[in-house]
Amino acid sequence: METTSDRLLWMYRTMVEIREYEETMAKVYLEGKLPPKIQKGLAFDIGAGPVPGEMHLAAGQEPVAVGVCAHLRDEDSVVGAHRPHHFAIAKGVPLNEMTAEMFGKVTGLGRGKGGHMHLFDPAHKFSCSGIVGAGAPQACGAALAAKKLGKDWVAIAFFGEGAANQGSFHEALNLAALWKLPVVFVCEDNKYGISVEKGDSTAIASNADRAAGYGMPGVLVDKNDALAVFEAAGVSIDRARRGEGPTLIEVKTDRYYGHFQGDPETYRPKGEVKALREHDPIPALGAVLREQGLLDDARDAELREAIRSKVQAAFDFARHSPYPDVAEAHRHVFVD
């Protein structure tokens, strides 16, 4: 990604890809989980179908992932959270192996032993965790390693606004500032910690204000906009790369689906998602690209078609891959 135009186009394409991926997963996930194919009396069966278990989708939150990752290199580390697909895709994690992991197949990133909240791709320096707030200290470790190795690599910790009330967040911020680590903490405020609204969990309106308590810059991006994230992240990542220490960014973003697929969302005002979707960040960036002559209808259709094929191929790969042999359950507790 040499020029800004290249990066803008990459961000647009990647947002489209993330959206396509999440919308596909939203449908595939429900396969086999609904009546009449499940136990009588149930409305939904979480353990059934080709993709069992929980599923946290990130549609709507694409700007955070692409705005940050547009500045990253292969050697930079990203630690995501329990809703990780957008970060993984933006960091370059291959779709085939990622999807196969979510299907529990042996061709998956973790040979089917991690699942969708635990995606590990050392080749692209991506990891994530299902425990809220756990990633921030680990990103500090990656940043510490970069510093010790004399590299100008940076580490990104992505997490939700709920994680900012965990002790791990506060410990990590202090450590990062104290040791001037090349890490950027990126908080996605999607307004809800499962069902609890931010105002009912957090004493202040913006977590960015908490940065001052640790002697680091705090930046609030108050709209779900890829360009705004791109600008804020660029300044912070450059700063970290120069060895000037960490930054905390909070982005106000939007969660289009429930906390997990199957979430009844009774806590959410009627029509909220519909209203949010009217300000969708993908066409918004598309409009900017069109103004700059970087995108037109034909090009848009072409890239969307290519992305549809790519995502479809990943799901096909996952469906047709074999499950691990049961002996696999006993392997890799330790490396040999």
Added chain:
Amino acid sequence: MTTQQKTRTLTMAQAISEAIGQEMERDERVFVMGEDVGKYGGIFSATTGLYERFGKERIMDTPISETAFMGAAIGAAAEGLRPIAELMFVDFFGVCFDQIYNHLAKNTYMAGGNIKLPAVVMTGIGGGYNDAAQHSQCLYASFAHMPGMKVVVPSNAYDAKGLMIQAIRDDNPVVYCYHKGIMGLSWMSYFEGSTNEVPEEAYAIPFGKARVVREGSDVTIVTLSQMVQKAVLAADTLAEEGISAEIIDLRTIVPLDTETVLASVAKTGRLLVADEDYLHFGLSGEIAALVAEHLDTIRLKAPVRRLAVDAVPIPFSRPLEQHVIPQVDGIVAAVKAQLATPIGL
């Protein structure tokens, strides 16, 4: 072959810091993080002298933020470094256990073996010096209960050095538990048997190889850590009364040397487990179950006995604490009672 090795008498603390120092010389990826590991040299002297030799970039004092630095150890290990993170007292795992058992111990598995986490969590264990319920526990069995961590529990300086070097070289997470009461500190009474001859050069002791501390024929005492030193004193007393006790020092509990335990119990026909961790659902029950599962090849002469900390927090008051933690006299009494109690019908 008799190559004369140059040895000195070292305390366990000296042996541990020597091991770390030698590995740091050999491998620049090795570094230490923890509370008071730098200028202070470690509250229990496990890093004494290292700050002066390697400086603050490699012997890193941390804030009192165990979650932050355990997590940082994971992140750094994933990048190819080899951190040693000291958890000052094992009792403090409560403030950072998520990083340890949900991440350090599981990430390799969930990554299908694609990630190595060569980190050592070094921690002080044990009571006997009246530090009460939050600073006296052993808890090694809690780590061993959960998959993904190797657990090392040395009883003397020679083993402490070789096992630390092995721990640092291992590509997996290792929890290294040193008992405070055998470190040979100048400010806490200790069992002198733990201070012994240690070769100057670096050497590694493989994990999963228990040591027969003393051969015997009447009873097998399976033990570890400081309790090994107590068992040795108990065996001396028993020997005066014509009772021959065999002592097995497990040295590591993950991996566990089941072969040595089973062979010894098969020979003596009696098993006493002497443990300073909690009695219930722990190491002593695990060893007893191991023997029970092999009664097709082992003929017991007496029911298995277990000595460990009963289901109470470690009390502060000296007589209470000494009562709750198994002592030399208790081991002697347990063996005698065992010899007087044959298998019934």
